[in-house]
Amino acid sequence: MVDIATRVYNHKWKIDPIVRSMLDTDFYKLLMAQMIFRRQRDTRVTFSIINRSQHIRLADLIDAGELREQLDHVRSLSLTRGESTWLRGNMFYGRRQMFEPEFIAWLETFRLPPYELEEKDGQYELTFEGPWLETTFWEIPALAIITELRSRAVLKHMGRFELQVLYARAMARLWEKVKELKTLPDLSIADFGTRRRHSFLWQDWCVQALQEGLGKAFTGTSNCLIAMRRELEAVGTNAHELPMVYGALAPDDAELLKAPYHVLADWQEDYDGNLLVILPDTYGTTGFLKNAPSWLSRWTGIRVDSKDPIEGGEEAIAWWKAQGTDPRDRLIVFSDGLDVDAIKSIHAHFSGRVRFAFGWGTLLTNDFRGFAPDGLLDPFSIVCKVVSANGAPTVKLSDNPAKALGPPEEIERYKRVFDVSEQSVREVVV
């Protein structure tokens, strides 16, 4: 029977919104926002979309009007009563009341701030200027909207059966991956794929597939909305924006050198347990570990995000050993451009020597490689990064020069301050 009401209701939508909830974002955004809420309420920053895959001319593919409609729709959203209840009542990382009532009260009133959109050379310049506490919330929806609008631009030329077969192939591909991952003992893997997902519905399907296919080896999703709806763990800790802003705010080189540790000192005042995961690569992992205060070796783990994963993992193990810590009591989170082959070789390399977990991102939620002519549905490398704080430019070096961000002269200054020597370039797929 036709459900007339549903059909009529669906036709009332003016657009098909990509982001429909304030919680359709990554969990670490909430953790970081609470830290900003407590300590950096007056800091103003600018976030900016950076399309590293310049050959994909987004402004040619995506209609500016549609992009505005989607961005405007997100600005109309606010935390619902049920979402707020979930944040207040749910256990995160084994802890109740992760978020203080004042922060949630603020979040309930929060709307996303305005955006600036311009076209230049076939690309969109999309920036978000305002209080850090507010603009930080643009990162995930902005990326998800652009990525999904690009998917839609390709999909709209496909027939009904072509579409069905497209998703059939994507499902079959993911299930093959799940079957391979199932063979790995003591696997621990989570979905980190919100920002560059093919689409919301596809991410939701992928999460459910991992849930059914991997059982306990699937430890959760970074997507709060999906975690809430599917009754999964919401996972994630912190991101480069914290040291990038702290670094930009540092008055001199001496303070700049301390900034990454300052971030973590603040962090451990707010969080504990498995949330104590160091992201060491903002200004180069090697220098970070060399200068790291000894209290950091008591943290639960390290995230390896831009270095070759074997190399990065070995570096972490060596550092823990030098600190007199048994790496088998510590955790490495791998999260850079992972797919099954990488997961398998990392797993084979580190098994028994250290605890480790995987944050599987874009190649989980957007592996449509080869499914459209000319790679038109292949995932691509787009990020939304903080580019200035209180008027000062921010810098990210990372362990991979291909991921470096910031004005050239500032990059040189940061390299000098953090004593970064030659780095090897790794191709950035996603």
Place this chain on the structure above:
Amino acid sequence: MVDIATRVYNHKWKIDPIVRSMLDTDFYKLLMAQMIFRRQRDTRVTFSIINRSQHIRLADLIDAGELREQLDHVRSLSLTRGESTWLRGNMFYGRRQMFEPEFIAWLETFRLPPYELEEKDGQYELTFEGPWLETTFWEIPALAIITELRSRAVLKHMGRFELQVLYARAMARLWEKVKELKTLPDLSIADFGTRRRHSFLWQDWCVQALQEGLGKAFTGTSNCLIAMRRELEAVGTNAHELPMVYGALAPDDAELLKAPYHVLADWQEDYDGNLLVILPDTYGTTGFLKNAPSWLSRWTGIRVDSKDPIEGGEEAIAWWKAQGTDPRDRLIVFSDGLDVDAIKSIHAHFSGRVRFAFGWGTLLTNDFRGFAPDGLLDPFSIVCKVVSANGAPTVKLSDNPAKALGPPEEIERYKRVFDVSEQSVREVVV
């Protein structure tokens, strides 16, 4: 929104019926039934299910109670008003009123006759005894029910996502086939896959995929219900049961030798045009063509169903030439265990030399090969054949000894009468 009514309605079903309409059968059944209605109303025959794939122990896989429920359900069906209207009003093979009002009036009152079901050595012995006009209608639903119950027996152990991925893989596989077939110029292909389909819903999907993917190269479906619902041509002509029954009814060897031509003489009184397709292999193609009366060379085409298709096609072409007929004005219908590779090589071999069309059956609607462990979802070779007529055993020789049917001494007699020499065995996949 949940459609409560639909959900409650669905829960009222005691079973999930596999065959839900009298028209969920092959079109040739109706054509043959009208011929029987006109000429053979007193003939009584027995049809019997024959599982050529004895390694598949159907009685172990399929619950006898469920099988009875499904068979009983078909017996509760009768032609609906809309179905009757379609038969009366639709154009078949370019002709209106293909079915005479008396026949349709009879069909409206018709219910499938009783069946006999027994278990023996892990197999079901399923037979249908009664007037030919009635029992002939059991062939397709009986096969479709057994084949789908076997699918269900395997599917019921699969999880929700395993199921979704299973169909995803099947869809992707079919679409790959469609893409390959699209490259063939002047292709003419129809769905002949009702009887051994994976399931009704899957056949319906396959038909729609061919419709969208192949456009005009897809010429129709043998399934009347799907043809009606999807507004497609219903296709098919006649089957081995006609010469088999006529042969069994022949009082002596001389009449037996004439029986296959007797069938076709009757047929051309009832039908014309593209329905005049000779099925020559019941007692061996070579002998059939050697003794064929010259009026048969005026028929539109020949169906190649059990001989190697290249060999069978060449034989038909040679025969037409010997009759002074240009093969380019004639049609060959290939219909034996086809898949894309065979279609492509037949197409390459005969292009420009003769008109030809493909009846794509089980490997269209049931190609789940390799999708379950131990080939548990692979199609298998099961048929429902007439085994006796008015008490006399029927015989089928065909061009492939692996497909021969009948008591051994009768097979020998038929081989003598029809002068059948050594035949080469071809593996029967489906």
